[in-house]
Structures are given as structure tokens and as C-alpha cells.
Amino acid sequence: MMHAEDRERTILSMLEKRGFVSFRELDKRLTASPATVRRDLDRLETAGRIVRVHGGAKIPDAAMRSLQGVPFHENIKKNAAAKAAIGKAAARLCVPGESIIIDGGSTTLQMCPHLEGLHLEVATNSLHMVSALLPQATTRIYMPAGAVYREQNIVLSPFDDDGTSHYDASKMFIGAASVGPLGLMQTDLILLQAERRLMARARQVVLLVDSTKFRSPTGEAVCPLSDVTTVITDDGIAGAHAKLVERSGAKLITVNVG
DSSP states (O other): OOOHHHHHHHHHHHHHHHSEEEHHHHHHHSSSOHHHHHHHHHHHHHTTSOEEETTEEEOOHHHHSSOSSOOHHHHTTTTHHHHHHHHHHHHTTOOTTOEEEEOSSTTGGGGGGGOTTSOOEEEESBHHHHHHHTTOTTOEEEOOOSEEETTTTEEEOSSSOSSOTTOOEEEEEEOOSEEETTEEEESOHHHHHHHHHHHTTEEEEEEEOOGGGBSSOOSEEEEOGGGOSEEEEETTOOHHHHHHHHHHTOEEEEEOOO
16 A cells, blocks of 8 residues: 555656646556545645646646746757758758648757748647748648747647647657757656657658757657657767767768858
């Protein structure tokens, strides 16, 4: 039999990983009666650690309003030339009329000016991406449901049902906080879960990262490099990192930076 403190630690651990946990999941995981689990949730809510919602519990909105990592307005200025070249190369992989997913990020954003006239369907969680694509009359734009995170200008949901489950994409274009032997790394768990949901809707995954992202792992793995179809980076990538990509089976595209 689990003690109350053990149950509470388990509940909080599950929430830290996903942002939301259902009563059904708690019932399977905790060796306690439904009434006991409800009392555990009541205590955690009273303490401000969780918020009870229909079907389960979530982490408080105050804890979800900001993401870890560098704010978007600062990140977009870093390695700008490399990001622009990478975004342009990524846009060349798009086939007119196809459905794609573009994850929010300062490098993926650089694709947008080069998508004009391709008649694409684009699903994205980025408000910056939406703003850049709106002037393109022939580009159809879709967004998931969720809360707006102002620092990154993206929309994220801790729930599985965010509206993306019916979307079918040929490619997903994604960035990363860092890339290493463990794969694509992300520093924020809510962002990580959202990216995994989007990746499940795409048949190919294209990673867009400048060469400085190949470094010691930061955060948790979104996916291994073997799940990635193509990696686009700049010509500053070290030989050891290029071999890492090639060993994974992903195609490596390097762009020249003035």
C-alpha cells in the first residue's frame, strides 16, 4: 500500500512529464481507492500544486505561462545568417500542394518567405509563423488548440486532444534546443510533448538546426536521430557531428553561410 506522500509524489511526477493526467491513469498507477485518490488531489489543489479539471488534473496555469529557454525575440538574433540559409534550403524540400507541419522556432520561421505560391497546407503552433504566412493568399494555415505562451509566441496544450489528431502531413519541419547522441533535445516538457504529438502526424521529419546546436545534451530527448529523415545545418558543423547524423541514417544537407 502506497502512503499519501508516495502517492502525491507519483501524481506530481506524472504531471511534470505531461502537464495533465487523467483519473483513469491515476487509477491504474496508484494502489488506492478512487475516494483516496480524490482526497489526494484535493490536498494538492488546496496547496496550489495542481488544478482539478474535468477528467483529471493539470499543472497550474501560472506554471504553464512561460517556457524554459531563451525568449524568441532574443533567439532569432543568434546566428541569423545561418538560420536564413537553412530555412531557404528547407523550403526547397516542399512539394507544391502538400500538407506540412512547421514547428515554432527561429530557424523554421525562415522558411516562410520561400513558401509563397506553393499552395501548401501548413499546420503550425507558432503565432510568428501564422503572421508570416497570412499575406500568402494560397497558403492554408491550421493551428492546434491550447494556451498562448507569450515568450515564444506559440500555442501549446497539455492535453492529448489538441485538434492535431486528424491532421495528416507529408513532412514536419522542427528545430531543437540541442542535438547529440540521444537525439533531438528539448528543455521544456510541455513543448516536448506537443512536438511528439505533431511528429506522429507526419511521414517525414526534417530537422533544422544551425551548427552551434550540436553540443552536450540539454533537457530531454524528443526523439532519436534515427527518427529524423533529413538534417539541414550550416557548413560549420564539425566532422564528428556530421558522422553522428550519417550513422543515424538521416540525410545531411549543409548550407554555405556567407
